[in-house]
Amino acid sequence: MWIALAYILCILSTIICVIYGIVNWNKGDEPTRPEDISWSKEEQKVEEEIQ
Amino acid sequence: MFGQISLVDIVGVILYMFVTAYLGWLGYKHTKSSTDYLVAGRKAHPFIMALSYGATFISTSAIVGFGGVAGLFGMSLLWLTFCNIFIGIFIAFVFLGGRTRQLGHRLDAHTFPELLGKRYQSKFIQVFIGLIIVFFMPLYGAAVLIGGTEFISTVFSMSYGTALFLFATIVAVYVIFGGLKGVMYTDTFQGCIMFIGMLIFLIFSYAYVGGVIESHKALTELKDLVPSNLVAIGHQGWTSMPKFGFGAKEYDLWWIIVSTITLGVGIGVLAQPQLAVRFMTVKSRRELNRAVLIGGIFILAMTGVAFTVGSISNVYFVKHGKVFNGKIVKVINEDKQHVLLQLTKKTDSGEWVNIVDEKTNAPKTIPAVLADPQIKLKDLSPDERTNKIFQARSIAVVNAGGNPDQIIPTYVATAMPKWFSLIFLLTLLSAAMSTLSSQFHTIGTAAGRDVFERLFSAGRANAVSSDTTIFIVRIAILITLIFAVVFGYYWRGEYIIARATAIFFGLCAAAFMPSFICGLYFKWVTKPAAICSIVTGFVVSLFWLVLVKSQEAQAIGIVQKLTGGKNSILADYPNWPVVDPIVVALPISALVLIIVSLITKAPAEEHIKKCFGNSE
Numbered sequence: 001m002w003i004a005l006a007y008i009l010c011i012l013s014t015i016i017c018v019i020y021g022i023v024n025w026n027k028g029d030e031p032t033r034p035e036d037i038s039w040s041k042e043e044q045k046v047e048e049e050i051q
Numbered sequence: 052m053f054g055q056i057s058l059v060d061i062v063g064v065i066l067y068m069f070v071t072a073y074l075g076w077l078g079y080k081h082t083k084s085s086t087d088y089l090v091a092g093r094k095a096h097p098f099i100m101a102l103s104y105g106a107t108f109i110s111t112s113a114i115v116g117f118g119g120v121a122g123l124f125g126m127s128l129l130w131l132t133f134c135n136i137f138i139g140i141f142i143a144f145v146f147l148g149g150r151t152r153q154l155g156h157r158l159d160a161h162t163f164p165e166l167l168g169k170r171y172q173s174k175f176i177q178v179f180i181g182l183i184i185v186f187f188m189p190l191y192g193a194a195v196l197i198g199g200t201e202f203i204s205t206v207f208s209m210s211y212g213t214a215l216f217l218f219a220t221i222v223a224v225y226v227i228f229g230g231l232k233g234v235m236y237t238d239t240f241q242g243c244i245m246f247i248g249m250l251i252f253l254i255f256s257y258a259y260v261g262g263v264i265e266s267h268k269a270l271t272e273l274k275d276l277v278p279s280n281l282v283a284i285g286h287q288g289w290t291s292m293p294k295f296g297f298g299a300k301e302y303d304l305w306w307i308i309v310s311t312i313t314l315g316v317g318i319g320v321l322a323q324p325q326l327a328v329r330f331m332t333v334k335s336r337r338e339l340n341r342a343v344l345i346g347g348i349f350i351l352a353m354t355g356v357a358f359t360v361g362s363i364s365n366v367y368f369v370k371h372g373k374v375f376n377g378k379i380v381k382v383i384n385e386d387k388q389h390v391l392l393q394l395t396k397k398t399d400s401g402e403w404v405n406i407v408d409e410k411t412n413a414p415k416t417i418p419a420v421l422a423d424p425q426i427k428l429k430d431l432s433p434d435e436r437t438n439k440i441f442q443a444r445s446i447a448v449v450n451a452g453g454n455p456d457q458i459i460p461t462y463v464a465t466a467m468p469k470w471f472s473l474i475f476l477l478t479l480l481s482a483a484m485s486t487l488s489s490q491f492h493t494i495g496t497a498a499g500r501d502v503f504e505r506l507f508s509a510g511r512a513n514a515v516s517s518d519t520t521i522f523i524v525r526i527a528i529l530i531t532l533i534f535a536v537v538f539g540y541y542w543r544g545e546y547i548i549a550r551a552t553a554i555f556f557g558l559c560a561a562a563f564m565p566s567f568i569c570g571l572y573f574k575w576v577t578k579p580a581a582i583c584s585i586v587t588g589f590v591v592s593l594f595w596l597v598l599v600k601s602q603e604a605q606a607i608g609i610v611q612k613l614t615g616g617k618n619s620i621l622a623d624y625p626n627w628p629v630v631d632p633i634v635v636a637l638p639i640s641a642l643v644l645i646i647v648s649l650i651t652k653a654p655a656e657e658h659i660k661k662c663f664g665n666s667e
Contacts, residue, residue, distance in 0.1 A: 002292040006129035013137040014351045020145065021344020028149070028336030039156040039331070046161045046496060 063473045074236040101345035102242030109353040110486035111198025111479045115459045116548025121361030122447040122458035125289030127308050128358040134317025135354050140346040148330040148339040150571040155331035163324035164501040170570045171581040181501030189531045192490045193538035194551035199483045205460035206472045219536050241481030248478030253356040260366045269366045276418040289362050303629045310631035311553050319556025322564040325493040364447045364462040369420045372444045379436045385428045388421040419443035455546045491528045498527030561588035561636035565644040574659045580647035588640030595632035
């Protein structure tokens with residue numbers, strides 16, 4: 001019974017992910033703030049350093 | 052020296068490396084990495100974001116290591132798949148992703164240690180977490196390397212040492228030529244290969260054993276072939292959960308599967324440094340919402356397939372696996388033709404002699420099913436049963452030579468068509484490279500930015516040159532690679548891949564999770580509370596690994612000296628020596644965070660505004 005439950009929950013949780021993704025596909029867009037830009041520029045420096 | 056590697060395999064791997072390199076170059080030319088999207092105000096496609104995250108999350112450890120554990124312990128591992136999808140994708144993306152991104156950008160944090168260090172205004176936190184990553188993440192790196200090596204050595208019939216050298220060389224070449232840049236094109240390409248490879252793996256596997264329902268029924272029927280040492284710790288068959296309870300050895304397996312495999316890895320993913328930083332690279336919450344859809348499907352196709360195929364490989368092996376010769380020492384189930392077979396081999400003079408188990412020095416026995424359907428056990432006289440040599444087939448772990456880490460490689464080599472070996476090799480190369488590159492990236496930045504720069508340049512402008520940091524980063528990566536190779540060479544067997552992964556995931560969960568999650572959501576968490584929580588989580592985990600958890604404690608060796616030869620200080624208290632540190636360390640770490648926050652001074656209002664903005 002516990003294994004069947006795990007099997008079903010795996011599929012159910014995937015379905016939840018799919019439904020959530022579809023329902024919220026166009027939600028949550030945010031304008032790019034100055035802090036996002038400055039973060040990205042610093043991130044590029046970090047990436048240069050690691051290479 | 053290179054076993055059965057064909058020209059097609061070599062050409063396939065070279066072609067794969069070229070495509071990877073080309074995509075890396077293409078990404079470098081147009082948009083170097085995810086950050087370029089942000090700088091240019093563009094949006095990374097959610098497909099790319101999700102596959103990039105998924106490819107980093109899923110490694111050879113999950114497919115070969117945990118897949119092998121499923122072959123040994125059964126489908127109870129599907130609870131881990133559920134955690135991987137629901138916690139690792141849904142909870143992580145929906146509840147932590149957006150806030151991690153916002154906090155990271157507001158505080159200008161670029162690594163996980165830096166995020167927590169800046170959130171709690173503590174240099175100690177940043178350096179301490181950086182050191183934990185530098186010292187313990189290589190263990191996870193070694194697990195990933197062993198996963199690929201076990202596959203190459205088994206499928207292409209070459210020595211383990213040669214396979215390790217070959218695999219490490221391919222990884223090193225990949226890392227040297229730009230694997231650390233986090234170019235999302237390459238991650239996506241690798242994610243696609245993994246998805247296709249695992250899908251073929253599932254379809255063929257079910258087809259070989261008669262379909263979904265038939266194979267699961269057949270697997271249930273094999274229940275009485277579970278080896279006696281596993282029955283003793285609570286194994287009740289591959290389609291049942293182990294016996295549940297506390298205080299007797301027969302409950303050990305339940306605690307191994309639930310505490311170490313499911314909780315350690317399933318929850319530990321939330322505080323994985325290399326995964327948390329990925330959330331910072333997206334443009335907005337919308338990309339995270341969209342990535343949930345693709346990520347959920349991707350993880351189901353990865354661990355869901357690996358654990359299912361690992362389990363049902365037992366059905367394949369008893370139907371079509373290697374044929375063993377031996378004498379019947381016990382009839383397990385007369386109707387099903389299940390027996391305990393004492394293995395024998397034919398000498399040059401034509402005489403049958405017993406095969407001796409090297410570890411116990413006793414004749415080797417295996418649970419098996421008689422291979423010849425014409426022979427009926429009930430028709431045999433007692434004399435015939437004990438003196439005749441029979442042919443029989445056995446379960447997955449027996450076919451893998453007793454090493455669970457070789458179950459998936461042996462299954463691919465035995466069951467799958469030859470052309471699939473190349474596809475699966477590319478699947479594993481993709482899984483290993485995408486994970487290893489992000490591990491090297493995380494270790495490199497932890498050593499350079501979080502530890503070295505914070506210790507030697509704090510408060511002093513230009514005290515450390517960029518060249519010195521780059522040198523430190525490279526040394527850290529080199530040492531990690533060397534450690535992974537040495538560890539991979541000396542430690543094999545006893546599902547070490549899954550255990551090494553679980554150790555790192557559990558350690559991260561106990562040490563970082565309370566202060567990470569509470570730091571994203573609650574303003575009242577104080578700096579001393581975060582420090583105490585992280586240190587307590589780490590110390591309790593380490594204490595448990597060194598002195599209580601028997602398999603790890605035995606390998607480390609200190610506990611034997613303290614207890615006069617026992618493998619755990621709680622050796623006389625059943626089940627405790629198999630309980631994972633996360634069960635004890637995580638609640639203590641969370642409790643410490645709450646209590647110390649209550650009795651220490653609240654953080655400055657100005658800093659809280661900086662972290663959470665004015666709106667919250």
